[in-house]
Amino acid sequence: MTQTIRRYAQAGAIWALAFMGGGVSAQTVEIEYWQYFFDARVEAMEQLIESFEANNPDITVTMTHFPYADYRTKVAAAIPAGEGPDVVQLFYGWLNDYIEADLIQPLPEETFPAAAIDDAFFPMVQAMKVEGQYYALPTAVRSLALFYNERLFEEAGIEAPPTTLDELVEVAKATTKTDNAGNITQVGITTGMTAQDHHWFREVLVRQFGGDPYQDDYRTVNYNDEAGLKALEFYAGLEKEHGVTASSFMDEPQAAFKAGRAAMHIDGSFRIGSLADQRGLNWGVAELPAGPDGTQANYSSYWVNAITTKADGERYDAAVRFMEYLTSDEAMQVWLDVVGELPAKPSVGMTEENANNEVFGPFIRGLEYARTTKFANESAQRQVLVDMLARTDLEGQPLKESLAVAAEEEQAILDEYYAQ
Amino acid sequence: MTGYRNLTIRQKQIVWAWTFLAVPVVFYVVIRFYPTGTAILISFQDWNLLGSRSWSGLENYRTLVADPVFWKVFKNTFLYLLIGTPVSLVLAFVIAYHLDKLRFAHGFLRMLYFLPFMTSAVAMAWVWRWFYQGVPIGLFNNMLASMGIAQVEFLNSTTNALPAVLAPAVWAGLGFQIIIFMAGLRAIPTSYYEAAKIDGVGWWTVLTQITIPLLRPTIVFIVVFSSIGFLRIFDHVFNMTTNNPGGPLNATKPLVLMIYETAFTNYDMGYAAAQTVVLFVILLIVSLIQLRLLRST
Numbered sequence: 001m002t003q004t005i006r007r008y009a010q011a012g013a014i015w016a017l018a019f020m021g022g023g024v025s026a027q028t029v030e031i032e033y034w035q036y037f038f039d040a041r042v043e044a045m046e047q048l049i050e051s052f053e054a055n056n057p058d059i060t061v062t063m064t065h066f067p068y069a070d071y072r073t074k075v076a077a078a079i080p081a082g083e084g085p086d087v088v089q090l091f092y093g094w095l096n097d098y099i100e101a102d103l104i105q106p107l108p109e110e111t112f113p114a115a116a117i118d119d120a121f122f123p124m125v126q127a128m129k130v131e132g133q134y135y136a137l138p139t140a141v142r143s144l145a146l147f148y149n150e151r152l153f154e155e156a157g158i159e160a161p162p163t164t165l166d167e168l169v170e171v172a173k174a175t176t177k178t179d180n181a182g183n184i185t186q187v188g189i190t191t192g193m194t195a196q197d198h199h200w201f202r203e204v205l206v207r208q209f210g211g212d213p214y215q216d217d218y219r220t221v222n223y224n225d226e227a228g229l230k231a232l233e234f235y236a237g238l239e240k241e242h243g244v245t246a247s248s249f250m251d252e253p254q255a256a257f258k259a260g261r262a263a264m265h266i267d268g269s270f271r272i273g274s275l276a277d278q279r280g281l282n283w284g285v286a287e288l289p290a291g292p293d294g295t296q297a298n299y300s301s302y303w304v305n306a307i308t309t310k311a312d313g314e315r316y317d318a319a320v321r322f323m324e325y326l327t328s329d330e331a332m333q334v335w336l337d338v339v340g341e342l343p344a345k346p347s348v349g350m351t352e353e354n355a356n357n358e359v360f361g362p363f364i365r366g367l368e369y370a371r372t373t374k375f376a377n378e379s380a381q382r383q384v385l386v387d388m389l390a391r392t393d394l395e396g397q398p399l400k401e402s403l404a405v406a407a408e409e410e411q412a413i414l415d416e417y418y419a420q
Numbered sequence: 421m422t423g424y425r426n427l428t429i430r431q432k433q434i435v436w437a438w439t440f441l442a443v444p445v446v447f448y449v450v451i452r453f454y455p456t457g458t459a460i461l462i463s464f465q466d467w468n469l470l471g472s473r474s475w476s477g478l479e480n481y482r483t484l485v486a487d488p489v490f491w492k493v494f495k496n497t498f499l500y501l502l503i504g505t506p507v508s509l510v511l512a513f514v515i516a517y518h519l520d521k522l523r524f525a526h527g528f529l530r531m532l533y534f535l536p537f538m539t540s541a542v543a544m545a546w547v548w549r550w551f552y553q554g555v556p557i558g559l560f561n562n563m564l565a566s567m568g569i570a571q572v573e574f575l576n577s578t579t580n581a582l583p584a585v586l587a588p589a590v591w592a593g594l595g596f597q598i599i600i601f602m603a604g605l606r607a608i609p610t611s612y613y614e615a616a617k618i619d620g621v622g623w624w625t626v627l628t629q630i631t632i633p634l635l636r637p638t639i640v641f642i643v644v645f646s647s648i649g650f651l652r653i654f655d656h657v658f659n660m661t662t663n664n665p666g667g668p669l670n671a672t673k674p675l676v677l678m679i680y681e682t683a684f685t686n687y688d689m690g691y692a693a694a695q696t697v698v699l700f701v702i703l704l705i706v707s708l709i710q711l712r713l714l715r716s717t
Contacts, residue, residue, distance in 0.1 A: 069684075072469060072470070072687070073469060076469050076470040076471075097468065097470050097471075097687075098470065100470070100471060101468075101470030101471035102471070103470060179555065179556075179565065181565060181568065181570070183554070183555040183556075183565060183571060184555070185555060185556045192663070194663040194664050195663075246554065247576070248553075248554065248575070248576045249554065250553065250554075250556075250557055251549065251550070251553055251557075251663075252663060261556070377685075377686055379681075379685045379686070380685075380686055383664075386664050386667065387667075387668075387669055390664075390667065390668045390669050391669065394576070394577060394578050394668055394669065395578065395669070
């Protein structure tokens with residue numbers, strides 16, 4: 001009896017489907033995608049959703065975006081209430097908080113086998129793996145590189161960007177200008193821990209001087225040693241010893257570079273867009289200079305997508321398929337072309353065309369040896385390094401002491417976070 | 421309906437009064453008192469905005485007392501108050517006093533003084549931030565450099581930064597205070613001044629014996645108003661030090677900025693709520709003291 005009814009119902013459903021033209025039907029699954037508002041990201045996502053829907057006519061994806069400032073609050077309020085996104089974008093550094101708060105669920109092992117992802121993605125993406133399971137994956141990543149002003153290089157007779165830290169100092173000396181009173185009017189290289197330099201110090205300089213900034217999966221601070229001190233001496237020396245920079249020069253490092261008052265500037269790939277719009281500024285990009293023993297290092301950060309705990313049943317299946325598409329080569333190429341963020345997989349990044357791209361190339365090549373700091377609280381940990389330099393600069397504290405204080409402060413932040 | 425009809429006129433008036441009062445009462449309960457109560461509650465809890473809240477007793481307050489940054493920030497907050505209030509009071513009085521005597525271009529000058537008060541604090545803070553930069557872009561330092569004087573680190577200094585941030589805040593509030601002072605000056609009956617003139621008293625005596633004593637309510641009002649403003653200073657500091665909020669080395673950080681950071685960059689809502697409760701208590705005490713002073717006039 002029940003079987004007959006079910007057969008009739010099935011027949012009816014098929015008939016109804018055929019009648020409605022088969023396209024948009026009552027069986028369409030609607031899933032929601034959330035990200036924060038940034039013009040290019042929204043545009044790229046619109047394109048991705050469009051082609052995803054074309055290939056998966058049974059799924060509709062609705063995108064919602066919020067100003068960055070409200071993002072976390074909105075996500076936190078919506079998901080436990082059974083509302084909001086099925087697939088959500090989050091900063092890699094928030095992963096632990098999101099897992100802890102039960103907002104996201106692990107990616108299914110059948111579709112996203114951990115071993116295959118380890119192989120397919122750039123190595124730093126492994127930070128998204130918790131106890132052998134991936135919880136989130138990026139479409140695009142960012143890394144650091146050295147921007148240089150071609151006109152200032154030419155003026156000083158410099159032919160190629162520096163490839164080592166020693167060369168960096170020499171080039172910076174040649175391109176620094178001062179007025180009669182000795183005030184710097186053009187810096188050789190911009191510095192400022194408040195910008196990207198704290199990443200350069202942590203993941204790049206400390207490693208290049210032979211150290212290992214953290215141990216125990218980023219739970220133990222380890223830069224308060226000989227290598228850390230050398231790295232700090234190098235960094236602080238740019239201003240104090242060589243006089244090729246001033247830490248608050250023109251308010252912000254990127255402003256100085258944009259205004260053509262800085263010959264070199266270390267920044268992330270996200271800066272490309274705003275520099276490209278700057279008229280009259282001829283700039284190039286090079287990989288970060290190698291350390292004294294030739295060590296190359298880089299820092300990578302990224303936004304990831306994850307499936308929320310709200311997605312279940314057929315919405316879950318649809319979300320998995322959408323995630324699959326977001327981590328596909330095709331999606332990564334779209335993201336690179338529209339947003340200018342780097343592909344998260346070597347299969348897209350290391351193509352002949354992308355890896356040798358004049359602008360993106362140095363960033364993408366940097367991904368091969370980039371690391372991702374697992375922050376407990378990025379802004380607090382950044383503040384520790386900002387203060388470390390400020391103490392030596394404004395209060396005359398010896399570098400060694402200031403480094404020790406910084407390590408202690410940062411350890412306290414980590415301890416508090418992991419104690420919970 | 422019959423119930424209403426049986427009421428006396430007095431009672432009907434009360435019913436109507438409460439009907440109209442209901443709107444602000446509901447507004448205050450929902451928009452003010454309920455969040456205030458919740459904030460006090462959260463100050464005894466541990467909450468990172470995601471996940472659930474858990475009770476932590478007095479832990480947040482214990483952390484607060486032991487936190488050197490809190491005491492630094494506490495000191496800064498009172499520095500803003502203790503420098504800002506007298507400076508702006510004296511400046512506003514001096515300007516209002518002379519502006520009051522001035523006939524020529526009086527309205528235009530008054531408008532000029534009032535203009536900063538209407539300007540957005542954010543825009544103003546960014547313009548001043550640019551003034552304070554070093555060579556080659558900063559206005560002040562370029563002027564100094566062109567006269568051959570060494571540069572002054574305005575914002576990148578643990579001693580100069582706080583007064584540097586305070587200056588535009590004082591300037592911004594000045595226009596309002598001048599207008600209030602002028603209204604106060606106009607309200608003093610001219611007969612006192614005429615009597616003084618007949619007696620042949622000097623301007624100093626007039627100022628100290630007539631003008632200032634009779635301005636007392638105005639002065640108390642401005643002091644109350646501006647000290648609450650300085651205790652809650654935020655936008656100027658935040659916008660002038662966005663790269664290193666409240667820095668360098670917390671030299672400019674006021675309590676409100678610390679609350680903001682604890683809540684919305686560290687997501688430590690319980691600790692932030694505890695700081696809010698402390699700010700609430702400070703504001704309450706300051707206001708009560710000043711209201712008392714106001715009443716004794």
